[in-house]
Amino acid sequence: GQSLEQPSEVTAVEGAIVQINCTYQTSGFYGLSWYQQHDGGAPTFLSYNGLDGLEETGRFSSFLSRSDSYGYLLLQELQMKDSASYFCAVRGDDKIIFGKGTRLHILP
Amino acid sequence: KAGVTQTPRYLIKTRGQQVTLSCSPISGHRSVSWYQQTPGQGLQFLFEYFSETQRNKGNFPGRFSGRQFSNSRSEMNVSTLELGDSALYLCASSADWRGNTIYFGEGSWLTVV
Secondary structure (H helix, E strand, C coil), X not given: CCEEECXXXXXXXXXXXXXXXEEEECCCCCCXXXXXXXXXXXXXXXXXXXXXXXXXXXXXXXXXXXXXXEEEEEECCCCHHHCEXXXXXXXXXXXXXXXXXXXXXXXX | CCCCEEECCEEEECCCCCEEEEEECCXXXXXXXXXXXXXXXXXXXXEEEECCEXXXXXXXXXXXXXXXXXXXXXXXXXXXXXXXXXXXXXXXXXCCCCCCCCEECCCEEEEEC
């Protein structure tokens, strides 16, 4: 079957760095993406990895290892506004599959 | 450029009724996908359309259906509503059917009573 696994919750301190991991098992692979969703809001695109390696966008970075079927999202200099749910998503042969999301709690 | 627009935003229906949700994608986007989101379940894929053709369908009963029009606007319909259908229904669009960057609408909150 096809599945994505990511931690359900992560807690970090304001100003710190946090990493959210995602492992996947899909039929076909055409890229791994990350989305952020605040309570009551719609998911918004954060980052995409089509090839192995690190992609950086401001305070956010995303990494992919296709051989390990693994990726992560790295958030640096955490701010209270980063408190949200983060979803990894993989485009497989026939559709995009989303993980169940990681709830990020940030402590002051 | 306007984003993905979904209507209605909120609605309450009774068990056994049917509902139609509408989605207007970003101008120029030809791929539209629909997702159901419930607490703790993430985003469950419903179906995806590209140029009026359904490309894929998720593991939902036949009560869930959809279509896409020539202007790329899309609708989804749920018939014989059940309490468990209460959820946020999200529509997303992308420029092409292999798009990894998809843009979501604000969603339609459906409550079945």
